[in-house]
Amino acid sequence: MMEVELSSAHRSQQDMNLIDILWRQDIDLGAEREVFDLSLRQKEDELRRQRELEEGKRLHLLREQDKALLEQLELDKETGEFMPCLLPSEPELPNTDTAPEGYQNTIFSRVDGDALSFDECMQLLAETFPLVETIELPHPPPAHIMPSPSIGNSRPDMLTSQQSPVAQNPMLSALLAPHKAPTAVPASLDPAPADVEQGWMELLSLHELQQYLKMQVSDILDQNGYTSTSMPLEVQDPNYSFYLPELPDLVTNIEITPPVPLINNFKGMVPPDNLNQMTLKAPELNTTYTTDSLCKLFYTDPSNTKPSSPMLSYNSNEGYPQEEVRHKPLEPSEINLPQFSLTDGHKTATEFPDSDSGLSMDNVSSPKKSHQDDSSMGYSDSDLEEMDSNRSEYREMFLLSLHGEEQQSSPYNTGTVSHLPADSLPYPKSELVEGNGHNQRPFTKDKPRRRSAGCQSRLSRDEQRAKALGIPFAVELIINLPVDDFNELMSKHQLNEVQLFLIRDIRRRGKNKAAAQNCRKRKMESISGLEGELEALCKKKAHLLRESAQRNGSLKELKEQLGSLYLEVFSRLRDEEGKPYSPSDYSFQQTSDGSMFLVPRVKKTLKGEDK
């Protein structure tokens, strides 16, 4: 089977290598080299192991209880609840906690099959994901991230991965297994792996979808009561197998993984300690978790539906999560592939350049390394960079999602949401944003993506998302179709809620994008118009000023002429005695009838004084 059983030594070596590689990747995260120092890591690992052992003992009883309880439970397809069942108890697998390498904990207890259904499930998994390599934690958590014994911190969300109840939720199912719907996945869908991956990344980045997933998961958890379990993954790890038995039943519908992304998100959110624990405890299932798990999550193959191992191979805090995330997107590409090429983990990794997820194992082990490898495979530097950026983007995205889960999940957990028609679906973005101040920019997460998107001129993010969900319409069509035609189109095709939601979101965003472009265009036109107007007015002003100056000049000239004429007239006037009148003593006055009189100024002044 997919047993990821690698010799502990082998794993440790791999882990170390991975860690080393990852370190480079995470440098930008602020991680210091010391953190990755081999000796330090070894010491840390030892400490971690000890802690784990201690913890394992402490939790052993608790696990036992849980196991017993879970073993008794069977997922009811209809209700989505876990019902008591008579499944044979499965032997407890060796506790991986004791694994030599703390981060190797990922190797998990093996579920050898308790219930037949479980066996079948495992078989299917094996077939589907021949797999593979253990998902080894990339590297031991940095000292500062050392796992904390605290169990209480465990996040309920994490459980979801194991519980695959997600299938119950239509939304999740749809999202997870879009390809199932004939209409959903156009034959043309087999985009290059990179495209698909990006599409998935974009899709995952969708705040709304994330919210849905969150809600779904939380709902499921609530229903199952698992969420309530505050147990850390570690505790559960050993028992994960127990959860599995149920999977077979769910197979047709279920994708356990949905939580994965969410889980990944925890990276950022969850205290390093918890993360470590999580990674450590991941059940074997995880083996495929990387790409495969994601694929499963999103692309449930009817035939294969094997629940991907819920493995949350929570790869360490370091870069792995990102990588895993990246893998997810890749998986979709596989969908197109007739057969899941998962059989060969390496192969898959190679096939999907982006699949550098930590899980992908050896070659994938280190992001950077994988990148290089990928590059060798024909990927340009830009592509590689893109990948990196995507990774970081994912990280951010997941962080956000985490926030969302933690803080926002509750509001949407109503559970009814999932059942709401696409139309009625709340716009999580805005609402969530409001609800969660920090989440405020769900899309900010996306934005980082843009970088990558920018690099890839091929498809827009919405196009990628649409492709990822197997939406059989062109984005342009979705956006530009008249309302009536659009509604008609939607009604003609059977689309699941997630698809409808995405389509409407794409349409909304597309419309708004166009509106924004028009608005800016108009604004620019307005500005340019105003600028032209301003220029004309300036010209007019200058012209008027020139005219004014000219007229002033003319007026001045006329005044001068008039003055000289006035003086000339005075000079020709003579009084009775033949003496000339002085202009200073007399002035001309004209009457209404046009006749002119010579008025003495003195007299005039005197008159004024009299007044």
Add this chain to the structure above:
DNA sequence: AGCAGATGTCATATT
């Protein structure tokens, strides 16, 4: 590293 412009998206106002 910092800046300015372009762009996408959201929230809200307007039509």
Add this chain to the structure above:
DNA sequence: CCAATATGACATCTG
């Protein structure tokens, strides 16, 4: 009142 559109604000990307 609702849906579509317009727009301001914000964040990010890009050169």
